[in-house]
Amino acid sequence: LRAGERFLVHGGASGIGTTAIQMARALGARVFATAGSAEKCAACEALGAERAINYHTEDFVPLMRAEGGAHVILRTSWVFSAHGANFVKTMLRLGADRPALRVVADQIGGPTPAADIAATCLALARALRDGATGGTHHYAGAPETSWAGFARETFAQAGMAVTVEDIPSAAYPTPARRPLNSRLDCSALAADFGITQPDWRAGLARVISELKGI
Numbered sequence: 001l002r003a004g005e006r007f008l009v010h011g012g013a014s015g016i017g018t019t020a021i022q023m024a025r026a027l028g029a030r031v032f033a034t035a036g037s038a039e040k041c042a043a044c045e046a047l048g049a050e051r052a053i054n055y056h057t058e059d060f061v062p063l064m065r066a067e068g069g070a071h072v073i074l075r076t077s078w079v080f081s082a083h084g085a086n087f088v089k090t091m092l093r094l095g096a097d098r099p100a101l102r103v104v105a106d107q108i109g110g111p112t113p114a115a116d117i118a119a120t121c122l123a124l125a126r127a128l129r130d131g132a133t134g135g136t137h138h139y140a141g142a143p144e145t146s147w148a149g150f151a152r153e154t155f156a157q158a159g160m161a162v163t164v165e166d167i168p169s170a171a172y173p174t175p176a177r178r179p180l181n182s183r184l185d186c187s188a189l190a191a192d193f194g195i196t197q198p199d200w201r202a203g204l205a206r207v208i209s210e211l212k213g214i
Helices: 015-026 038-047 060-067 086-097 114-130 147-158 185-193 201-213
Strands: 006-009 029-033 052-053 072-075 100-104 136-140 163-166
Touching: 006 015, 006 060, 015 029, 015 038, 029 038, 029 060, 038 052, 038 100, 052 060, 060 072, 086 100, 086 147, 086 201, 100 147, 114 185, 114 201, 136 201, 147 163, 147 201
Parallel strands: 006 029, 029 052, 072 136, 100 163
Antiparallel strands: none
């Protein structure tokens, strides 16, 4: 990171986020941040962020595009890893206490391992450094599946005898309405950067192996 470069910190009010804002400012970067409330946005700006975006009320994408310069906006879906809260860890926790679970089967998407997202971000950063043209791209795991299918594969790889019952979205209401189709067309990323979709089942195997070792 060099003086004058633009640096976006998602979750700028978190422990890591506040540290990142201050480190980037110390290096002379122009810092932008996202946070979940007006108060948190104000805290980010007090730490040195040039602009903090409330992701509940604003979209940071147009702002980043308007800033110009080389950039890549990477849209992804259904992210999971051995860390933090995510679907895989929730299924393993619930499956440890229940012989059967009811899981939504009419929402389709591509589970994406966080480790593969990180590797892709590094590859994109190197490409931009070497003069590649950025833009907005999609990156998600393959093959597509439902939440129920994701759960079945999770239990199968973990060696857990848990029965998954398919249910419609209407049977599991959530505060935020979730789309039935979360599939992403990742062909542009492959064409422009040679980065193909990861097999989420392989990433799942690595995550479960890591969780067993914790």
